[in-house]
Amino acid sequence: MQDILINWAPQETRVAIVENGAVQELHFERELERGRVGNIYTGKVARVLPGMQSAFIDIGLERAAFLHIADVFVGNGTSRNDHSPGAVPPPPIERLIFEGQTLTVQVIKDPIGTKGARLSTQISIAGRLLVYLPQDEHIGISQKIGSQELREQLRARMTALSQAEDEAATGSGEAKGGGGFILRTNAAEASDEELGDDIRYLKKTWKGVRERAFKSPPGTLLHQDLSLAERVLRDLVDDRTQTIRIDSKMQFDELSRFGREFTPGAVGKLQHYAGERPIFDLFSIDEEIAKALLRRVELKSGGYLIIDQTEALTTVDVNTGGFVGARNFDDTIFKTNLEAGQAIARQLRLRNLGGIIIIDFIDMTREEHRAAVLAELKKQLGRDRTKVTVSGFTQLGLVEMTRKRTRESLAHMLCEPCPTCAGRGEVKTARSVCHDILREILREARQFNPKEFRVVASASVVEMLLDEESQHLAGLSDFIGKPISLRAEPFSSPEQYDIVLL
Numbered sequence: 001m002q003d004i005l006i007n008w009a010p011q012e013t014r015v016a017i018v019e020n021g022a023v024q025e026l027h028f029e030r031e032l033e034r035g036r037v038g039n040i041y042t043g044k045v046a047r048v049l050p051g052m053q054s055a056f057i058d059i060g061l062e063r064a065a066f067l068h069i070a071d072v073f074v075g076n077g078t079s080r081n082d083h084s085p086g087a088v089p090p091p092p093i094e095r096l097i098f099e100g101q102t103l104t105v106q107v108i109k110d111p112i113g114t115k116g117a118r119l120s121t122q123i124s125i126a127g128r129l130l131v132y133l134p135q136d137e138h139i140g141i142s143q144k145i146g147s148q149e150l151r152e153q154l155r156a157r158m159t160a161l162s163q164a165e166d167e168a169a170t171g172s173g174e175a176k177g178g179g180g181f182i183l184r185t186n187a188a189e190a191s192d193e194e195l196g197d198d199i200r201y202l203k204k205t206w207k208g209v210r211e212r213a214f215k216s217p218p219g220t221l222l223h224q225d226l227s228l229a230e231r232v233l234r235d236l237v238d239d240r241t242q243t244i245r246i247d248s249k250m251q252f253d254e255l256s257r258f259g260r261e262f263t264p265g266a267v268g269k270l271q272h273y274a275g276e277r278p279i280f281d282l283f284s285i286d287e288e289i290a291k292a293l294l295r296r297v298e299l300k301s302g303g304y305l306i307i308d309q310t311e312a313l314t315t316v317d318v319n320t321g322g323f324v325g326a327r328n329f330d331d332t333i334f335k336t337n338l339e340a341g342q343a344i345a346r347q348l349r350l351r352n353l354g355g356i357i358i359i360d361f362i363d364m365t366r367e368e369h370r371a372a373v374l375a376e377l378k379k380q381l382g383r384d385r386t387k388v389t390v391s392g393f394t395q396l397g398l399v400e401m402t403r404k405r406t407r408e409s410l411a412h413m414l415c416e417p418c419p420t421c422a423g424r425g426e427v428k429t430a431r432s433v434c435h436d437i438l439r440e441i442l443r444e445a446r447q448f449n450p451k452e453f454r455v456v457a458s459a460s461v462v463e464m465l466l467d468e469e470s471q472h473l474a475g476l477s478d479f480i481g482k483p484i485s486l487r488a489e490p491f492s493s494p495e496q497y498d499i500v501l502l
Contacts, residue, residue: 004236005273006229006246007280013228016285017236023288024383025349027236028413029228035407036061036107036117038126038225040209043119044218045101050094056116057105060219063116067105069093071120073135104213104222110407113311123209125202125223128234128262129187129195130158132202136180144185154183161192165199179203186238186265201262229255233263233270236385245271247279292350292410299343303336307347309411313356316344320362330369333362337373345380354386354405358398374399420493428495430460434469437461438476440499445480450501452483457497459488 002024007014010031017025029035041059048055056064074090090096097103109118125132139158141151158181166178181202187195209222216222226234229251232244244266246252252272259267273279280286291297297305299321306317318340320332344359359377364370370393377399381388387404394400417423428436441453455465465473465486477484491497 001242002240004244005279008248008251018283035110040106040223042216042218042220043103043105045099053093055097065117065119067119073122127198127202129190129198131182134179134206138180140182142185145188230258233259233266237266244269245273247273299339301339314353316359318361334369337361341377342380351410354403357401430464433461434464452502454485454500456487456489458491458494462486462488
């Protein structure tokens with residue numbers, strides 16, 4: 001069972017999903033940094049790259065957005081991703097798109113790091129029960145609805161309801177909405193009336209988008225996805241959810257109104273939290289956030305994980321630490337790896353780590369132990385609402401996996417590179433900086449002829465030059481025939497220094 005806590009402030013909304021007393025997911029939305037996935041824009045093609053089969057589109061953001069041929073809608077209800085039998089291969093991107101062209105595009109991946117947003121020209125608009133595909137005529141069913149009989153029944157009902165809605169629009173003099181739909185998981189038990197309401201809402205939304213697109217200049221936001229608090233009711237609530245508690249009375253009232261219209265099944269779980277303690281203190285959420293920003297994750301057994309996130313991939317290293325509780329070393333390793341599998345699945349969700357992930361479990365000699373650890377990892381990852389693919393152990397004993405990345409990780413959202421080490425995670429030792437300074441003075445002495453060299457550096461570097469490196473400093477002064485004076489300054493980085501010619 002799960003509880004959802006919503007901490008609201010005018011500048012930021014924070015959401016924590018708690019399962020069995022432990023935080024499993026964290027979602028943040030800052031008013032000035034609101035995510036753009038789902039937003040629809042009028043874009044202008046800035047550059048077409050035939051060699052990459054892609055284009056850069058200006059949608060009014062800081063960086064140009066990226067559109068790949070795979071995400072280009074090419075008509076007849078297909079995109080470049082259509083690999084169905086008999087599908088006609090679409091033409092190359094340079095025959096579909098040209099510089100200066102105006103396109104209606106949708107963000108499918110937020111800007112991450114130095115990369116701009118990723119776009120699609122195949123529009124989709126999400127509702128409570130359905131996803132509307134205005135350029136398509138296909139009726140799709142969520143893969144989580146497993147019964148083939150139920151899937152066919154839902155497809156037949158949706159086809160009839162959509163046709164009835166188009167006929168009603170034609171009868172009233174309006175243009176037919178057309179388009180296709182994907183039924184979300186929570187549509188499995190929906191009534192015809194509920195499905196009809198969602199159809200009308202989505203088609204009305206798309207009609208407004210089209211009308212604005214015709215009269216808006218490039219860079220215009222045509223449609224914005226729901227706020228984080230509203231998306232909680234639409235996307236995160238399921239049968240396991242017991243309560244949704246929010247600490248703002250104003251937002252509670254607004255969410256209640258939104259829920260009654262779009263997510264009536266979730267309204268009964270919505271509660272206003274009016275306690276004196278901050279809502280995130282109920283489950284020590286802020287402490288969990290702080291822990292989720294550390295490299296090291298402690299395991300109850302005494303082992304630990306080291307998690308390193310880089311531009312290309314994320315690595316997870318499993319270590320036994322002080323765990324010696326099992327009868328023999330093989331059992332110690334096995335139990336540590338089992339616990340690590342559970343912890344890794346949770347940390348990936350908690351930190352929202354995506355892309356390529358490499359896990360270095362402690363080496364196991366027994367094949368049944370490796371199989372059990374992999375099975376436990378997959379079982380725990382099965383609770384993740386984000387798409388995950390596990391490739392198994394490689395010849396080097398590493399587990400390769402991928403997790404779909406659609407938004408910034410927790411660390412990238414809350415932190416920035418250290419100004420001291422510039423994100424390296426290390427700084428030069430004081431001795432290394434001393435040697436850099438001595439080499440720099442020698443270089444300067446060969447080009448200039450000042451009366452004196454003055455070294456301005458951090459206190460730790462000056463102290464070492466006066467103590468352990470004093471003999472080398474004096475020797476250099478004799479060699480160049482010039483005095484060298486020292487002055488300590490409170491530089492932000494111990495690597496920073498200046499050499500002043502006097």
